[in-house]
Amino acid sequence: MALPGRPHWSMDVNLKQLSRMLELSQTTVSRALNGYPEVAEETRRRVVDAARRHGYRPNPSARRLATGKAGMIGYVMPTGASVDIDPHFVEFLSGLGDYARTHELDLTLSPSTIEDEEMTYRRIVANKQVDAVYVSSPRPRDARIALLNDLGIPFIVHGRSEGLDFDYPFLDIDNEAAFHEAARLLIQLGHRRIALINGNADQTFAIHRERGLRRALAAGGVELPPHRVRAMPMTEENGYRAASDFLAARERPTAIVCSSLLMTLGVTRALRDAGLSVPGDVSLIAHDDVFPFLKPENFPVPLATTRSSIRAAGQRIAERLAARIAGVEDGARGEVWAVDLVVRASVAQVKG
Amino acid sequence: MALPGRPHWSMDVNLKQLSRMLELSQTTVSRALNGYPEVAEETRRRVVDAARRHGYRPNPSARRLATGKAGMIGYVMPTGASVDIDPHFVEFLSGLGDYARTHELDLTLSPSTIEDEEMTYRRIVANKQVDAVYVSSPRPRDARIALLNDLGIPFIVHGRSEGLDFDYPFLDIDNEAAFHEAARLLIQLGHRRIALINGNADQTFAIHRERGLRRALAAGGVELPPHRVRAMPMTEENGYRAASDFLAARERPTAIVCSSLLMTLGVTRALRDAGLSVPGDVSLIAHDDVFPFLKPENFPVPLATTRSSIRAAGQRIAERLAARIAGVEDGARGEVWAVDLVVRASVAQVKG
DNA sequence: GCCGAAATTCAAAGCGCTTTGACTGGCGGC
DNA sequence: GCCGCCAGTCAAAGCGCTTTGAATTTCGGC
Incomplete structure (x- = not known):
């Protein structure tokens, strides 16, 4: 050439x-x-x-040296032999990239173990490597948020934390309302034995979803005993395990609410293994982050979902991050997106 | 705090x-x-x-300004409303991060549309934003490789291109041998009507897989007519479509080889819809990139696979990239990893 | 026709690091 | 006792940009 x-x-x-x-x-x-x-x-x-x-x-290096501005968004990426990056991350990234591309922003991923996380944040801030950072998968009282708040660098949390004694900017979906709606629908359809397969219990989104579900159940006078709740990493295998456990119980649930499509894959496998049908024996609702490669309408029985595009969230977060860098946005504005409940064939009136 | x-x-x-x-x-x-x-x-x-x-x-900016070294690995990330980042990317990233973390290397993602790709590469090189880059999903005569070669920045290709008139460093798995083996096994088991569901036809890996398959079939005196080959983005939905087409044909295949686990999900759905069993009616072999969230052994019928960890590849590429940056590795060394054929219950002797 | 303010432009000082080229002192060799 | 050499050390010049503070020009007003 x-x-x-x-x-x-x-x-x-x-x-x-x-x-x-x-x-x-x-x-x-x-x-x-x-x-x-x-x-x-x-x-x-x-x-x-x-x-x-x-x-x-x-020359960006020179400019950075002179101004301290980097033209970069930072993300501290958890890694480690036993740490799996959430597949949702890719979709989020697509969205972030979509916006960043048009605004001359690049993204810096700083891999870090959980233990070194704090140090990594401090490093990228002190080095002025990035103008802003985003935090994903927040937990209650998330130390990262407190740290960033102290450090004084612009940031946005994707999701929410709880129990922090200050406000901070975030973008979250209304997980509680979503699962509240889902549960309400099931109750309306006469379900009384409803089970929940959730993501990791230390994640705020999982807490919110369980909370929403419980609130609806309580309102309907329905119990949610511990043996009908599972919280674990959202893999197909875990979905299978959880569902298998539920189905093996004396009184098996007539409906299952699940935090992820991937897990629901495992749930349908367990149902098949047990010779049960959807929605005849068990109704199913899952949360859908809108992946291009796995769609709820293509499940063996089209899957009812609570739906919210994680990609759109990525775009919006990039947009807000850019605004914060530019000084156009400030303050601790929290943004909560409503979630659609999409009813499909996997839910039905309870039998008998 | x-x-x-x-x-x-x-x-x-x-x-x-x-x-x-x-x-x-x-x-x-x-x-x-x-x-x-x-x-x-x-x-x-x-x-x-x-x-x-x-x-x-x-201070990295100062150092960068003085030396021109950035301490960063670059990746030009394809984005766009209709562009989906490959979910494999996450696993790859985990691997890359695993290594990078221990070597003070960060990763810069520069989102770009396909059209601006060349410009983006030039920009990050000219700006000295990164010390090395990696290229994924190469196509034949991939222009990016030629460009990087010209630009003279250290790089490694994950996968291979073909038809380039120069050598370049890459890390690839032996896709051809993998699918050759898979097909050979099927032929040994008496299969004569074998179908292929492949990734996008413009990707080298897909070309290699088809080549390997064809070679084995030819050796066994078996045809692979065009109507038994599909090449498309690797989603569940596409897997379903392709398989449905095959199964609707007069002479349906007795075995299907599939380039991805995600697609195979769709294949098994199509089989179920058609009331066909695995491996009784149709044998199945898929390529497995080793995702933590979806495992071949957990398919309804445990899935035979050609297996190679994409995460390990990420680690190795980071390692080699670091070596190139340090000047320890140079030249156009290509590395090809053998792929395991893991036989599981989804393959069987052909019926009748 | 002169003055001060406003409008432009400039030289030079950083930003924090690496690297060149020069400068010390100590030491063995003759 | 002098020379050359080597091991250590240093001052200063850059890397390419922004920004301060000062210099220059322009111009309306009297």
Whole structure:
């Protein structure tokens, strides 16, 4: 591949050179390009034009060194031999990227073990590697949030924490209402033995979902005994295990609410193994984060879901992060998205 | 949260300050820390010790500006409303992160549309934002590889391209051999009508898999007519469609080889819909990238697979990338990993 | 026709690090 | 006793940008 005449953005000119060509000082050129007011309009035009023609692009390292701004969003990514990144992360990333792409923002992933997490946050902040960070999968009293709050770097939490004695900016979906609705529907259909298969118990979203479910059940005068609740990482295998346990009980549930599509895969397998049908024997509702590669309508029996696009959340978070970096957004604004309840064939009136 | 006595790595000391404390020049301190030989051992000890005590951490921006080294691995992430990031990416990322974490390497994701891809690569290289990049999902004659080769930045391709007139470093699994083996097994078991459900036809891995399959079939004197091959994005839905088509044909296949577990989910659904059993009516072999959240042994009938951990590949690529950055590895070394064929209950002797 | 303010522009000082080139002192060799 | 050399050390120059503080020009007003 021959070099096709040095494409003009190939960064072969720096500020000094550019200013020399224009017979202006670096100061003026810099200001012209960064939109400062004290530059004559005529001059600015000349500068901007020349910059484009020569494909001038400020060196980010230099700029960062001088200003402290990085043009980067940071994410501390949990890793470790036994740590699995949530597959939801990919979809979230798609959304984040979608927005970031159009705003010259890159994303820095800093892998870290859980133990080193705090140190990693401190490092990326102290180093000014990133202008803002986002936090995912928050737990109650999440130490990361308190830390970032102290550190004073712009951040947004995807999800919510609880038990913190200060407010912070977040974007969350209304998990409680979602599962409340789901449970209410089941109760209306006459279900009394309802089971919950949830994500990890230390995650706020799981807590909220259980809370919503319980609230609806309580309102309907229905019990939720401990043996009808499971909370674990959201894999197919765990879904299978949990459901198998439920189904083996003397009084098996007539409905199962599940926190993830992947787990529900395991649930349907368990049902099949047990020779039970959906929704004849057991009704099913799951939460759907809207993956392109696995759709609830394509389950053996189309699956009723509480639905919220995790990708859209990624976009929105990028947008808000950008706004915070620019200083346009501040304060501890929390944003809670409503969740759709999508009824499909997997729920039915309870039998008998 | 009260500040717990300013943890010592909070980057409140820079090189100048540190050298002043030690009553040494910045030069010497810098050299001592970076392991240059012309520093007295005694001095080095003092310096290293003081650096640790004061939690000195070089400012990456400054270092980058001075050296051009970034301490970052880059990835140009395809995004767009209709672009879905491959869920495999998460697992790969876990592996990459696993290694990167222990080597002070961060990862920069630069979201980009397909059209802007080349420009994005050029930008991150020109800006010295990253020391090395990796390329995933290569296609034949992949323009990105040619570009990076020209640009002269260290890179590694995860997978392979074909039809390029130069060599380049890559890490790939032996997709051809894997599917060759799979097909050979099926032929040994008497299968003659074998179908293939593949990933996107423009991906090299898909091409290699089909090639391996064809080779084995040819050797066994078996045909692979076009109507028994499908190539499409690897979603559950597409797996279902492809399998449904196959099963609706006059002469339905007695065995299906599938490029992904996610697709195979759809395949088993189609089989169920058609009232067919595995392996009684149809044998199944799929490729398994080893996801924690979906395991072949947990399929309704345990699924035979060609297996290779995509996570391990991520680790290895990070390792090699680091080696290239350090100048320890160079040249166009290609690495091809063997793939295990794991036989499980989903394959059987053909009926009749 | 002169003055001070407003409008532009500039030179130079950083940002925190690496690296070049020069400068010490101590030591063996003749 | 002098020279050359080597091990250590240092001051200073850059990396490419922003920003401060000062200099220059312009211009309305009297």
